[in-house]
Amino acid sequence: MREPRSRALLALLSSARLLLAGFCFIVIEIATHDGTCSPKFNVLFLVSDDMRPQLNAYLGEDFPSSTHPRMHTPHLDGLASRSLLLKRAYVQQAVCSPSRTSLLTGRRPDTTRVYDLQHYFRSVGGNFTTIPQYFKSHGYVTAGMGKIFHPGRASNFNDPISWTEPYYSEDNHHWVEEQKNSWFAVNDEETKKFPLPDQLTAQHAIETLTRLAPKAKTGEQPIFVAVGYHKPHLPFVFPSSFLDFYPREDVQLPKNPFAPAYLPEDVWSDFSELRKYKDVADKYGYGAINTTLPNDVVINLRRAYYSAISYTDSLVGKVLQTLDDLELSNNTIVSFWGDHGWQIGEHGEWCKHTNFEIATHAPMMVHVPGLTNTGIVTEHLTEFVDLFPTLAEAAGLPKIPLCPENSANIATCTEGISMVPLMKSNQDIDWKTAAFSQYPKMLIDGDIMMGYSMRTYQYRYTEWLPFDMPAYKPFDDVPVYVVELYDHAVDPDENVNVADFGSYAAVRKILHEKLSQGWRGALPKSG
Structure with missing residues (x-):
């Protein structure tokens, strides 16, 4: 790709807002700050499992709990500071496969027809285009690793059609016994010999970015790299050093360990996901409404959950540092999201599986080089179905049309809207009302x-x-x-x-x- 010969030419191109196909791809009226014209943006697509917005970037009225220690999440906070930070982003269903399917297809559960961990959207909903598949169809190398789709039959084993590269699933055999309990802090030295699954995923991400960087940097071959971390999903297994950030005396019980007043029992969730672990099992009852776990169990679980978040943050940091080291940061969109919220004793509930705010409210942020560099915080209501059209527009790809009432036979459309307007004019914008x-x-x-x-x-x-x-x-x-x-x-x-x-x-x-x-x-x- 030939570079502009002078700053004057670059200024002319930028001010004219021209898209010169085959020569220079200027997206969203920006160019990279190093004085060169940018090719298609690459995309780094980061995902965390069961992470509620328990990040310092969310401190304030949008934080999920009023009783908490100071969180150690420097890398995600740093990403938030140069992103569109969505303070009020909501999932379409608070459980892994339905939420991920909804986000990855840009369609809601009643369209994907995925409400559980078994059904595959292409079998029950329609042959819908996914985010990585869309980028693949526009010339991107797409590489997936860890947990992006819900694994197994719920995604036909990671939706092979979405990827140009073989999907990477980490080996988890060494840590089987530790995962029979709800949480376990492993010896840091042992993880050097036997890395934890998410450590393996992070390492594979680093190796993949390093291998693809030369062509991605020049624009010869744009890339879409999706990195999915399993933590802080149960069981909370993490290196023990992360407990140091959360001294036991700093961890508090939730202020509301009871069901909402006047809540009908029929809608209660008995948190069976937590009760399957041998250290909890049914030792403390069967998850009935207004029953609680002992205080010391609650404290330990909350502390372990916080530690698992900080562990995940550290792995995100390693991949983001690699992006910098490879000089890819200036032409790579970075998105991060957690697939739903999580309850750690609030209302006496655990896990997700509810419609409460604390289960449906999740973290999401999108960094677009040159457009969000100084950070944009929005309190506008957004939804996970909005990410697909946002990434497409931010990358300069064709706009994703809004789905009609019946879109079962339409491969590519969305039931969300692009959030790029929030990056440009956040305050007095006409936006969705719910x-x-x-x-x-x-x-x-x-x-x-x-x-x-x-x-x-x-x-x-x-x-x-x-x-x-x-x-x-x-x-x-x-x-x-x-x-x-x-x-x-x-x-x-x-x-x-x-x-x-x-x-x-x-x-x-x-x-x-x-x-x-x-x-x-x-x-x-x-x-």
């Missing part, structure tokens, strides 16, 4: 109800409806099983369900109508 999540629940008689949850700027409103799983839709003309309403202006921890309070009758009616309109009704009017 974010939508959902979660299915099986009742004692075997019937399924679906909890459709909507987050506005002040409220979380949820209706639990009888759901016809074979038809993938709620029953028509049936009464709502359960309604939840939480007013975040006075109750940010969602401790009181005010759905049946007379003083909220008018609010409930308005929110019911808004939820009935669905996500399309919440889109920006200008869009």
Whole structure:
């Protein structure tokens, strides 16, 4: 690729905002700061499993808990400082495969028809284009490693069509015994001989970036490298040195270890995922509503969760440092997200599997060189389905169209919107007015109800409806099983369900109508 011969020519190209195909690709009206014209942006796609926004970058009203130690997350905080930091990003379902499928296809669970850890979207929903597949179709080398899609049959073993390179899955055989408990701090020296799975993934990412860097740097061959870390997913297995950041005396119990007042028992989650580990099992009950684990167990689990987050942060840092060392940072978009929130004793709940704020609210940030370098923080409501169209636009690829009502036979479309406008004009922008999540629940008689949850700027409103799983839709003309309403202006921890309070009758009616309109009704009017 020939470089501009003078600064004057570069200024002319930049001011004219020209896209010169085959010679120079200027995306989003920017050029790299080293005075050269940039080819297609590369993409580093970073993912963490079960990480709620427990990062210093989220401190304030968007932090997931009011009782916490100071978090040690320097690398993710650093990335946030040069990214569009999405303070209010919401997943479409708080469990791994549905959430990842939704984000990676840009479509919601009722379109992907993935609500569990077994079904594969191409089999039950449609042959939808994924984010890496889209970049692959536009000439990118796409390399995936660790946990990007949910592994196994839920993704036909990591969705092979999405990748140009063989998918990398780490060896985990050495640490089988340690993973039978809910948490385990391993000896740091032993990890040098037997690296933990996420350490292997980080090393593979470094080797992959190093191998692909020469052509990626010049623009001869753009790359999309997806790196998925398993932690802080259960079991919390991490090098013991990370416990040093969280002295036991600094770790506190949650302020609300009880179910919200007036919460119907039918919607309770019994956190069976945690109870399968031998150190918890059913020693402390069976996860019934308003039962709690002993205080020392809660403290230890919270401390281990924080340590697993800092461990993940350190691995993110190694890969980001490699990007700098290879001189790829100036032409590489970097995104980071956790696949959903997580409960560590709040409401007496554990894991995800709910529609509470703390389960559906997750971290997300997007760095675009030249556009977000000084950091942009937004409180606008965003959703995980928004990432697909955002990355496409930021990379200068063709715009992803909005899906019609029935998109089962349409390969490439989205049920989200690009967040690039938030990078350009964050404050007085016409934006979506609500974010939508959902979660299915099986009742004692075997019937399924679906909890459709909507987050506005002040409220979380949820209706639990009888759901016809074979038809993938709620029953028509049936009464709502359960309604939840939480007013975040006075109750940010969602401790009181005010759905049946007379003083909220008018609010409930308005929110019911808004939820009935669905996500399309919440889109920006200008869009």
